[in-house]
Amino acid sequence: MLDDRKLEVLRAIVTDYVSSQEPVGSKALVDRHDLGVSPATVRNDMAVLEEEGYITQPHTSAGRIPTDKGYRLFVDRLGSVKPLSTAERRAIQTFLSGALDLDDVLSRTVRLLAQVTQQVAIVQYPTLSHATVRHVEVVSLSTQRLMLVMISSTGRVEQRLVEVAEVDEEELALLRTLLNEAVVGQTTGEAVRTLSGVLADAELADGVVSPTAQAVASSATARLSVATLLEMLGSDRSSRVVVGGVQNLTRLTDEFETTVKPVLEALEEQVVLLKLLGEVTDPDIVTVRIGQENPYERLQTTSVVSTAYGSQADSWATLGIVGPTRMDYPSTMASVRAVARYVGRFLTQS
Incomplete structure (x- = not known):
């Protein structure tokens, strides 16, 4: 000691x-x-x-x-992660405000994280296993074309075009009510089971007891819309990551072979990036992997600082930075934690 x-x-x-x-x-x-x-x-x-x-x-x-x-x-021996200043916190909040959808939030987040840390930033798309359906909107684009919009509690917005037979405003309002009553407040897994059951019941020739299933059975537009919503709920993008700040590697030209080249190669592999972030599940814990501690051999000259983001009750995904072992750890750890907290709060409230 x-x-x-x-x-x-x-x-x-x-x-x-x-x-x-x-x-x-x-x-x-x-x-x-x-x-x-x-x-x-x-x-x-x-x-x-x-x-x-x-x-x-x-x-x-x-x-x-x-x-x-x-x-x-x-x-x-740092003891605890230092808090950011009021000005730094305000800058993060301002940068994220005005984001239009999940893609925009994550794009802003990765740019922000790269900017404040001067490292390469990586943000994972949120998992959907514990997300709930917040709202389903049905928008008429023409008499024979609808747009389904599904918004989840993670801020994820999915939309699909649906080609249908002619539909009027009354049928559109009934369809909107039907879909929201069926799935709002449910996790994506529960919503998939609910809608699958509705479609199964709607296909029965006799004995349909569910009002929702009856409505779906009597409308080709409703059947097609339910099937489309099922596809939207089933498309989990949590295996995707967003990368930003690659230009920050230019200041390491003297370390090209040992640090820059391996990082550039790793940025092309989504699976490697997910491994780099690690299996972090607690937004209150910032994980630091230094050099040889990294699981990816070609990146064992780098350090990875990561944490989870999400709601207070559940973490959705991870974000972090990768850079040379020679980095300002206190400031980097503080920035990663602060950005993660603001992203989770922003998505929860949006």
Whole structure:
């Protein structure tokens, strides 16, 4: 176990190296940090840190830089994630406000996360297993064409065109009422079972007892609309991710082979990106995977900071960033957590 002074020296080395991107020497540490000890004592502490594997010397005449083990101890000793300032929180809220649908929300989120962290941002589409149907709208585009719009509690908006025989406003209003009464408030799984049962009952020649099934049985437009809504409910996009901030890699041109090239290759593989985010299920926990801790071998020179987003009762998906191990962990962790909370709150209230 390291004593408090050596931990303070390690913290100073991590902070200076992230800021300067240059190996850190003992004299610089004494000059820049109030360590309360002489350069000789700091050199002795650095020797212990190096022997324990927390820092390393890249060149014989250079200072020291943190190792993955050193970054891990630094992150573990942060204690808690610092809150963002009022101005930072307001900027996040303003950036997300005005989003039109789920696609727009996630597009804004990934741009925002990349901008505030200066890393590559990744946002997973929300899962639908626990989402509920908030509203179904039926819009007449012409006498023979309808648009079905389904809005879920995750903010997801799905829409489909339906070609039908001529339909009047009265039938349209009945159809709208029928669909909403059948599925609003149900999870997507429950809604699929309900509508499947309605269609099954509607196909019976005799003995139809459900008023909904009777209405569907008597209307080809209703049958087609129910079948279309079933397709919409069954299209889960949670295996998709949105990526932003790839341009942030340009500042790492000196690390192209070790960091940039593997990241660029990984960005082309959705499954890899989902693995990178990890199986995070708690919006209150920010997970940090450093270097060799990453499951994807070609990205073991990077760090991934991720967390879940969703409602207070349920997490829907994950978001995070990937970047070099030399990153500002306190600020990055705070930004990832704050953005996740605002996205979850925004989608819940929208």
